[in-house]
Amino acid sequence: MKPMDRAPVAGAARFVLLGWAVVAAHAATAAPPQLPSEGGLLMLPNVRVENAARPVEGQGTRASAGVRAYKDRETGQLRKATPEEQQAEAEAPAPANDPAGARVSVMANGRKSAALDETFMSYSVVRRNADGSLDTRCVTGETAAQHAMHARTPATAKEHGHAR
Amino acid sequence: MHADRFLRTAAVAALVALAGWAHAAANITIVNGNAAGVGFNDTTPVAPVGGNPGTTLGQQRLNAFQYAASLWGQAIDSSVEIRVLATFEPLACTATGATLGSAGPRFVESDFPGAPVAGAWYHIALANKLAGTDLVTPADDTPAGGGAEIRARFNSRLGLFADCLPGSPFYLGLDANHGTAIDLVTVLLHEFGHGLGFSTTTAGTTGAFLAGQPSIYDHFAYDNTAGKAWVQMTDAERAASAVNARQLVWNGANVTAAAPSVLLPGTPQMEILAPSALQGVYLAGAAAFGPRLEAPGLTRQVMPVVENNTLGQACTPFSDENQRAVKNRIALVVRGTCTFVVKVLNAQNAGAVGVIVVENVATTPPAELAGADPAITIPAVRVTLADGQKLLSQMDLTPSNRSSGVVARLGVDPSQLAGADKAGRVMLYTPNPFVGGSSVSHWDTSASRNLLMEPAINADLTHVLAPPRDLTLPMFKDIGW
Numbered sequence: 017m018k019p020m021d022r023a024p025v026a027g028a029a030r031f032v033l034l035g036w037a038v039v040a041a042h043a044a045t046a047a048p049p050q051l052p053s054e055g056g057l058l059m060l061p062n063v064r065v066e067n068a069a070r071p072v073e074g075q076g077t078r079a080s081a082g083v084r085a086y087k088d089r090e091t092g093q094l095r096k097a098t099p100e101e102q103q104a105e106a107e108a109p110a111p112a113n114d115p116a117g118a119r120v121s122v123m124a125n126g127r128k129s130a131a132l133d134e135t136f137m138s139y140s141v142v143r144r145n146a147d148g149s150l151d152t153r154c155v156t157g158e159t160a161a162q163h164a165m166h167a168r169t170p171a172t173a174k175e176h177g178h179a180r
Numbered sequence: 181m182h183a184d185r186f187l188r189t190a191a192v193a194a195l196v197a198l199a200g201w202a203h204a205a206a207n208i209t210i211v212n213g214n215a216a217g218v219g220f221n222d223t224t225p226v227a228p229v230g231g232n233p234g235t236t237l238g239q240q241r242l243n244a245f246q247y248a249a250s251l252w253g254q255a256i257d258s259s260v261e262i263r264v265l266a267t268f269e270p271l272a273c274t275a276t277g278a279t280l281g282s283a284g285p286r287f288v289e290s291d292f293p294g295a296p297v298a299g300a301w302y303h304i305a306l307a308n309k310l311a312g313t314d315l316v317t318p319a320d321d322t323p324a325g326g327g328a329e330i331r332a333r334f335n336s337r338l339g340l341f342a343d344c345l346p347g348s349p350f351y352l353g354l355d356a357n358h359g360t361a362i363d364l365v366t367v368l369l370h371e372f373g374h375g376l377g378f379s380t381t382t383a384g385t386t387g388a389f390l391a392g393q394p395s396i397y398d399h400f401a402y403d404n405t406a407g408k409a410w411v412q413m414t415d416a417e418r419a420a421s422a423v424n425a426r427q428l429v430w431n432g433a434n435v436t437a438a439a440p441s442v443l444l445p446g447t448p449q450m451e452i453l454a455p456s457a458l459q460g461v462y463l464a465g466a467a468a469f470g471p472r473l474e475a476p477g478l479t480r481q482v483m484p485v486v487e488n489n490t491l492g493q494a495c496t497p498f499s500d501e502n503q504r505a506v507k508n509r510i511a512l513v514v515r516g517t518c519t520f521v522v523k524v525l526n527a528q529n530a531g532a533v534g535v536i537v538v539e540n541v542a543t544t545p546p547a548e549l550a551g552a553d554p555a556i557t558i559p560a561v562r563v564t565l566a567d568g569q570k571l572l573s574q575m576d577l578t579p580s581n582r583s584s585g586v587v588a589r590l591g592v593d594p595s596q597l598a599g600a601d602k603a604g605r606v607m608l609y610t611p612n613p614f615v616g617g618s619s620v621s622h623w624d625t626s627a628s629r630n631l632l633m634e635p636a637i638n639a640d641l642t643h644v645l646a647p648p649r650d651l652t653l654p655m656f657k658d659i660g661w
Contacts, residue, residue: 060247062208064210065210099539113381118381130289130391
């Protein structure tokens with residue numbers, strides 16, 4: 017039985033779900049081996065590419081929610097974080113979404129606009145433990161990233177990989 | 181028709197059909213912020229892979245960006261162009277870990293013309309859509325920003341150098357056939373999700389609103405313990421809520437309506453039936469191996485595996501004493517040293533019919549037990565260190581002991597979806613301790629199926645944003661997309 021068949025859904029919600037199911041099905045089929053391209057670059061109907069006026073690598077702007085990857089040593093598969101990794105991620109001192117990291121403007125019509133800065137940037141860093149193992153953590157802000165790089169090894173059991 | 185031409189025609193037809201559904205369409209521009217020869221402009225020759233026709237590394241990166249942007253552009257609706265200022269650049273990494281990338285809104289807006297909720301921050305791309313105009317034009321922005329709504333950075337060195345997760349580069353194909361590599365399109369879909377609206381601007385550690393205002397996200401974040409939405413709380417209450425494991429939920433009609441079609445029924449749990457001092461339902465992490473937990477579940481006496489007069493790790497075949505203790509019972513062991521499947525297999529070989537693994541780190545909620553071994557036929561769960569200590573407080577660790585008096589049921593609550601509360605509201609990620617950059621602004625990791633907007637990228641994710649595979653689009657609908 018398909019999951020969608022398991023529970024009753026109210027009429028309006030059922031309509032919404034049907035619509036999403038259509039999108040899902042199309043999205044699934046929207047990953048064929050070939051898409052329109054010219055000279056190696058895709059040509060998609062609702063996306064275009066342009067070059068920035070000047071390169072911006074390394075320039076801090078606001079970002080959030082860095083994604084991290086944890087790789088199982090035995091299978092090579094991606095996996096979820098271990099409790100040690102979660103705890104290590106939590107040890108960083110810098111706050112996420114620091115209100116001081118925003119520059120707020122108030123317009124004449126009452127509209128407010130907040131430019132969000134580097135303090136919201138998330139980093140994932142890796143640290144080598146005394147036993148040679150490595151802990152990965154996700155932190156917010158460069159200060160926290162530096163802290164994470166040099167922090168003391170947490171007093172946890174000697175466990176590695178996802179399955180211990 | 182030639183096969184290639186047919187595929188190309190079918191692909192275009194699918195894209196056109198998608199763009200037409202419910203008039204959902206937004207135009208997205210990828211603004212290439214890299215200098216010549218690096219990042220998107222890296223001229224290293226590569227072979228086409230997984231439908232990505234690029235012939236240079238830079239082209240393939242750009243194609244992956246385009247493809248992810250296209251999927252988002254087909255799923256959401258806006259009359260205002262969305263500009264993503266993007267770069268591939270060296271980010272922190274070592275041999276076994278790395279920053280994959282990040283993205284976020286460059287601005288948030290409130291009280292703009294057409295704002296559905298007054299005094300609430302909206303991510304700029306959503307605010308533009310709702311206002312029907314570009315609220316921050318290039319003239320309003322820094323020259324480098326150029327009026328972009330989203331900033332995205334990705335790691336240009338991932339998997340390509342010995343000091344940067346060697347052997348695990350981004351998979352640049354478009355078909356999700358990434359094997360053990362990291363699928364760039366999936367990561368991009370996740371990060372674009374944050375940039376488009378899937379995050380709060382409120383500080384989770386202090387509970388402080390940004391400039392005294394909640395984000396629209398905070399109107400939907402509801403704490404079951406407090407019985408309040410985040411917008412109704414004090415700063416201190418929000419800070420407490422941010423670490424209230426599995427009690428903060430998304431109270432949005434679209435997500436709740438869609439959840440039964442996406443999440444599997446049955447939340448793993450351990451219920452203690454005796455002694456009375458321990459009676460109650462406890463959080464449990466399910467095992468990725470062995471039989472799936474069912475209702476009503478397995479009810480047996482729990483016996484500790486004793487090694488050196490303490491709770492054992494069960495990494496070696498059980499002693500005669502331990503075998504006699506756990507036979508036809510649920511074995512209690514502690515996490516550590518060996519894999520979970522080794523522990524469970526040892527318990528199974530000793531005659532145990534179930535296993536409880538006690539976490540050895542003070543975190544909550546308990547993670548799942550990872551691993552794989554088809555030889556395992558008994559159920560297993562992980563419980564928190566605190567709950568394990570609670571069980572142990574009622575147990576005698578004398579090796580010759582044959583009775584603990586602790587009776588447990590390992591099973592699921594069939595009325596509760598995996599990753600949702602009893603009312604069907606999907607849980608947000610609120611581990612204790614707080615995880616900066618991850619807490620609150622993701623779905624909880626107990627969700628099953630795995631969801632795109634969980635804090636870590638899971639290997640089984642597809643490129644689908646909508647039910648019955650994913651809950652991202654319903655969440656977007658809730659906040660105004």
